[in-house]
Amino acid sequence: MKGHRWVDPAPFEGYRPRVPWWAYLPWWLKLVMLPFALAWLTVRLVVRLGLVAVRYPVSIIGLLTGHLFYVHFDWWGLAFLVLVLVGALTIWAGLHRASFLWHCWYRLLTEWRRLTVYVPQWRTVMRLAELTKDSRGREYRPKLRRVRSEGWRDKVRVWMIPAQSPGQWEARRDNLAHSFNARSCRVRVLKPRVLELDFIHSDPLARPVSAPALTDDVTAVDLKRVVVGRTETGRPWRLRLLGSQVLVVGVPGAGKGSVLWSIVWQLAPAIKAGLVRLVGIDPKGGMELGQCPDAFDKVVYDNGPDAVALLEEIAKEVKERATRYRGIRRLWARSTGEPFTVLIVDELADLIAYQSDKNLRERAARAIQTITSQGRAPGYAVVGLVQDPRKEVVSFRHLFTTRVALRLDEPQQVDMVLGDGVRQRGAAAHEISENTPGVAWLKEDGRREPERARAFHVTDADLVELGVFLAPATVHELKTNHDGRAAA
Numbered sequence: 001m002k003g004h005r006w007v008d009p010a011p012f013e014g015y016r017p018r019v020p021w022w023a024y025l026p027w028w029l030k031l032v033m034l035p036f037a038l039a040w041l042t043v044r045l046v047v048r049l050g051l052v053a054v055r056y057p058v059s060i061i062g063l064l065t066g067h068l069f070y071v072h073f074d075w076w077g078l079a080f081l082v083l084v085l086v087g088a089l090t091i092w093a094g095l096h097r098a099s100f101l102w103h104c105w106y107r108l109l110t111e112w113r114r115l116t117v118y119v120p121q122w123r124t125v126m127r128l129a130e131l132t133k134d135s136r137g138r139e140y141r142p143k144l145r146r147v148r149s150e151g152w153r154d155k156v157r158v159w160m161i162p163a164q165s166p167g168q169w170e171a172r173r174d175n176l177a178h179s180f181n182a183r184s185c186r187v188r189v190l191k192p193r194v195l196e197l198d199f200i201h202s203d204p205l206a207r208p209v210s211a212p213a214l215t216d217d218v219t220a221v222d223l224k225r226v227v228v229g230r231t232e233t234g235r236p237w238r239l240r241l242l243g244s245q246v247l248v249v250g251v252p253g254a255g256k257g258s259v260l261w262s263i264v265w266q267l268a269p270a271i272k273a274g275l276v277r278l279v280g281i282d283p284k285g286g287m288e289l290g291q292c293p294d295a296f297d298k299v300v301y302d303n304g305p306d307a308v309a310l311l312e313e314i315a316k317e318v319k320e321r322a323t324r325y326r327g328i329r330r331l332w333a334r335s336t337g338e339p340f341t342v343l344i345v346d347e348l349a350d351l352i353a354y355q356s357d358k359n360l361r362e363r364a365a366r367a368i369q370t371i372t373s374q375g376r377a378p379g380y381a382v383v384g385l386v387q388d389p390r391k392e393v394v395s396f397r398h399l400f401t402t403r404v405a406l407r408l409d410e411p412q413q414v415d416m417v418l419g420d421g422v423r424q425r426g427a428a429a430h431e432i433s434e435n436t437p438g439v440a441w442l443k444e445d446g447r448r449e450p451e452r453a454r455a456f457h458v459t460d461a462d463l464v465e466l467g468v469f470l471a472p473a474t475v476h477e478l479k480t481n482h483d484g485r486a487a488a
């Protein structure tokens, strides 16, 4: 009260201390419950220790063995054990590096990083990055779960707090990367409430990947999984051609040529056997496709009437084959006896966007639309390459089920090529280095996570070899002498 007026007191801003429920029980009940509580705590401790033993069996066995040696043979015994261990590991690493890295080195690295980086800094980083939440005096903090180091990246599993979304983590990728001394961070959703953060430390795709040797083995060509390079996890980069349309976008020098020639390289045995037919359009006057014309059944080196006529011819074939297959088969198969056709357009924008003749432009766009939308079942795939993802080209994006973003200039272009939200999930195609041409981010329809990979480096010498491999066999007439024997 102030004079005659009532003044509201300031609201109480402190937190009420939370008293545990059992504190309200009478003392005799607490006494009765004490042995049960102790038993419960012991069981929990044993279970926890059991979990630690299951999770870190090698460390636990190592520590126990070290202890036994120390007890029985003193320091000398321990030193001997360490020497034997180091020798054995060196031999293992020399004999089979991959298994040594996977089963030993990465496990040690995992424990080291967990103990020195993630566990000590987790709470502070979560608080400062505002990924914790205080409610009614209780702090909700995301839980740090399994950590797995693979040398070039650390995979850190996280349990989000209630009411949190992956978007909140994606928005803080940079903050998290810097806080945990990583080059970058990617966020993947594993299942509801569970995320996996990838902290990247180095680029496993820094070195070019050379193309494998050419073979005559047609059975090795799988049109659903054409291997065109290597992913950053070390697995083959498999591109689906049967039942899919592929759009490849990248600035000049990003390595579009290597993706294109890697596809042709891997299809070569099937092209030679007549199972696959390549048709090409190169509006740049043959600068790209002219490097190996023998690979193509038909090829046009401009973006004029000839190119559009070729597109319309293919569109007509697609419709005709689709009509024949209707009701008989849903997807092309080798048994049809008809070749699978791959249409490669080196600069798609030249046909459907930069073409000055409006009539030709519209005809080209219509034909491309027919081939991409109806070509799936009758065995027609389009591989479209684009330098500049403009609006006119991107409006065709939805027709391509597999999209490949090589190096791009701006973050917005990544969204335009791969789709909204894919960049936030880590597909930073605008951050690909100029020194790593052929590195790309891939996004397939139906798969949430984008993948990073590098195409084979198909060199000029490889293209000469490819040309020789695919060139039609020439029969040389041997000159004969009048007595019928071959001339020397």
Ligand SMILES: Nc1ncnc2c1ncn2[C@@H]1O[C@H](COP(=O)(O)OP(=O)(O)OP(=O)(O)O)[C@@H](O)[C@H]1O
Pocket (backbone or CB within 6 Å): 208, 209, 250, 251, 252, 253, 254, 255, 256, 257, 258, 259, 288, 387, 437, 438, 439, 454, 455, 456, 457, 458
């Ligand atoms: N996968 C790769 N690995 C290593 N080097 C590559 C790879 N792809 C391309 N390069 C190199 O990068 C350079 C540019 O490649 P390429 O010509 O394929 O780029 P592009 O995107 O097709 O360019 P443009 O649009 O000008 O035709 C070449 O010197 C090539 O040798």
